[in-house]
Amino acid sequence: MTVRTPRTMRIPGFLPTVLTGVLCGVLLVACAGGPDGDGGLCEAPSGTVPGVTIVENGRPLPDSRLGWRVGPEATVLIGTAGGDPAYELFRVGGAMRLADGRIVVANAGTGELRVYDSDGIHLESWGGQGDGPGEFGAMAPGGVEPWPGDSLMATDSFSSRISIFSTDGTFGRAVRLQGGYQRVVGPLPDGRVFAATLTTFERGEPGTSELIRPNLEYGILQADGSVQRDLGAYPGSELYLVNTADGPPWPRSYPFDRRAFDFVWGDLVVITTNDRYEIRAYQPDGSLARIVRRDHEARGPTRADLRDWVARQNPDRPEALDAVADMPLVEAFPAFAQVLVDRLSYLWVEEYRLPGETHRLWTVFDPEGRALGLFEMPGSFAVTEIGEDYILGTRRDALDIEYVESWPLARSGS
Template sequence: MRLLLLAPFVAASCHAGEPAGPPFETFDSAGIVITESSRPLWAESEAWSLSPEPEFVIGAGDGDERYVFTDVRGVRRLPDGRIAVLDAGSNRVRLYDPSGVHLLDFGGEGDGPAEFRSSQYLGLDGDEFVVFEAIGGNRTWWSLDGHLLRASGPFPSEDRASGTLIMVGTMADGTAVGVRDGPSGLPAYDVGLNRRPWSVWTFDLTAQVSDSLLEVPGAEGMILETGPGGTHHQRYVFGKYSVLAVSDDRVHVGSNDEYAVRSHDRDGVLRAVVRRMMDPRPTDRADLRAWVDEWIERAHVLADERGEMRDRMLELSFAPEMPAFRSMAADAEGNLWVEDWVGVGVRQGSFSVFRPDGAWLGSVTIPEGLSEDRISYYDQTIEIGPDYLLGVWTDEYGVDQVRLYRLEKPTG
């Protein structure tokens, strides 16, 4: 995605009740292009939307095991419409026709050359699949019909010592991008609230080396406490964290302390900042109570255990402000999709779409249940093409389903 310096865009007319002035402004600061949006560009008739019903649904709670998923970690749509699903629970890649009918599996649990132990990422490398394994960094290439073509062994032991590498995505030139949960050599966790940095790496899929690119803020998720009873960890509610997305020539980092995404080039140099102008929302104990109630409901805690569980969780510490957003993805055309934070962050939000020059186009509502596995520094459970959104949903029974919705873009 290439960001261009544009003059401020002035709308021909404003919607009723909207402030006058440009909806976004772009300026240069020491070679960094900064775009700040105060309101969306789309009029109601221009807004994108998803089809009311999916084109297909793959996934069942029981029955034919070819349609039962246990831990989907990646989805890909091939140019001919076939759908590939990486099910890490079975360490298999499953291939389906454009209507969702199973065609074949490849991989499987084991240590053989055509088997996986920790499959984490499914990508397309030209006209081949590539599967990345988080433990060790093994990479294997497969034909689009599921035949093993070649493999690259694990990263050297001294490289692996700096932590498990989780692959995020690839740039247009094939450069792979991954994240390690904290650089090597960090001291033990400190007493109090901890937020260890994450280390972003680039590497050549075919080589046995990787290079550190930059550090990003990690997760504000844990408090370490000591006392007469020893040391214990406490969850920190509404803690901030970073999400990453990779496009053709950028690594996008969004730390949700504020509504801002920073775009770095393949050398780690900051090139652009995209901001949506909005004030952070303060939190209070009513938010914590709402979060606890929703968490208990979603966790299906037994009725006779709910009271005690609720009392314990209401003792948790929480951040003074809500995170600015929840997750992020880059689509095939270089637009950034940033999921808005809704309520106490348990329910799914709509996605605000920012075009390649950083201007905020508007929001797209996504059907409820999009998999929460994407809420991390990596995201392969959603793929957004020019005219479709492929993703993993969890239905009301907790069953993982792969669905494809058409992305409708008015042309008038």
């Protein structure tokens, strides 16, 4: 019989536990003890899955912080309310930083990939609107991210294709997604593609409204866009559906909607939701490989929470409250708000802000899924990419002007 004692990290306030499913024998794990983190050995909880690594993490203390720091202000700011059109951003779909410090911005409003140097000075633009090689259709490029090797990928979900460029702007090829898949989640290290599509939903009786949750179907595609493997259907994001008498149903976002999250994590693909604090990662063949959990106390929204949320979103439209009079309530607020993988394969999970909360806290996990601590994000930007020493994001000001900004990150401290 083999007894495996996992490594544990002694972090004040919480203690991660790594469980590895085995087919035989008794699995022992480190159990949280007193405040100093000491613990004994106990049997693994029921439900251990053969061949699956399960990482259990306690909840960090609310006032604890990871010792990492962000600089006092953004070091790069791209965007303007007027002047040089090269700095006027419109419908930014994403941004990424290249190894030499250049920043590539997916500016869907002009159908371009705009390239800026490490100081935010515009260098050149790639692509453009059109149907030719390297050009983009409406509402594209919708995103940009690294492609295996010295290349990058720009997405065009409306056309179900991706465009591959070298880092000098040379257009390499376009890949059209097959098998009904519409959206590229991300490339795998070997050049295959993790893709998804939203399933259709049926219309209800006219004059009714309902909370629905269409499935997302996932698959692994070859580098040429052909389907290698269908991974099946998984719960998607919740929508509030208003069934009108004339025309198609009108789906709207639900205030406290539980959402689907998908991304590539090393050589694994993640398909998960924020119904509970759990991240599920799969092998590209569809087999479950890793589950990362963190203690979380669920709380259900009230009718007053719902009305307050709508009132804040529509301060000049008091009649908006009438539209949610019969809107159903979910059993619990989402367990988290957002999840990202950085360039070093660390997992960043943004805490969900309950009514009245204003913090911007993230729990950072190492590449194995062990919680390191809480990190407080500065500013009011939406994070698009986290590198070894920077955080890249987008922001809109009070006039709805779009910006891309980069903040320095120091990964040091306790």
